Amino acid sequence: xxxxxxxxxxxxxxxxxxxxxxxxxxxxxxxxxxxxxxxxxxxxxxxxxxxxxxxxxxxxxxxxxxxxxxxxxxxxxxxxxxxxxxxxxxxxxxxxxxxxxxxxxxxxxxxxxxxxxxxxxxxxxxxxxxxxxxxxxxxxxxxxxxxxxxxxxx
Numbered sequence: 826x827x828x829x830x831x832x833x834x835x836x837x838x839x840x841x842x843x844x845x846x847x848x849x850x851x852x853x854x855x856x857x858x859x860x861x862x863x864x865x866x867x868x869x870x871x872x873x874x875x876x877x878x879x880x881x882x883x884x885x886x887x888x889x890x891x892x893x894x895x896x897x898x899x900x901x902x903x904x905x906x907x908x909x910x911x912x913x914x915x916x917x918x919x920x921x922x923x924x925x926x927x928x929x930x931x932x933x934x935x936x937x938x939x940x941x942x943x944x945x946x947x948x949x950x951x952x953x954x955x956x957x958x959x960x961x962x963x964x965x966x967x968x969x970x971x972x973x974x975x976x977x978x979x
Contacts, residue, residue: 832937834864837871840931842957844949849933850919852883852944853910859893859900864942866893869935876909876930876946878920883909885932885944909944922948 840846856864863869868891876885884906892900911919922928933945952960 830937830939834867834935834937834942835869835871836934837874837932839872840933840947840949842952842960844929844931844947844951845956846931846933846947846949847928848948850911850915850946850948852915852946854885854935854942854944855908855910856890856942857901860890861942862895863890863893864935865937871932871935874932876932878916878923878930881913881916881920883911883916883919883930885909888932888935909946919948 870889872889874885874888876883878884886906887904888907889903891903919930923930928948928950931947931949933947935942935944937943
């Protein structure tokens with residue numbers, strides 16, 4: 826398997842709908858063995874998960890990793906808090922943005938990079954209702970244009 830191979834496990838589509846993603850970071854996750862096996866099977870959900878920084882360390886909360894079927898006693902709690910592996914300067918940058926400028930840190934996707942499990946997190950600012958309406962209108966226009974193009978080229 827190539828070192829730069831990439832396999833998407835889970836994605837947080839709602840984050841793109843609810844937030845403006847300003848900057849992205851890649852972080853490792855501190856996991857136990859059965860959790861990695863379950864992730865390789867694609868059993869993960871980022872719905873309602875969030876990231877907090879406590880005492881200079883980043884943690885992801887409410888990330889659901891289903892228990893591994895053959896894991897028996899070695900399975901951990903599916904919703905346990907997991908530590909994110911980031912460089913100190915990245916954590917400091919995120920901490921400063923969250924405390925000073927009103928940003929939030931949102932998990933965007935979980936994927937396998939080579940043999941490692943990575944989490945992409947985004948520094949995000951919340952959208953207002955009218956921003957969401959604009960995005961929906963743009964999406965509808967794009968869909969309609971694609972439909973028209975398809976009809977014309979038949």
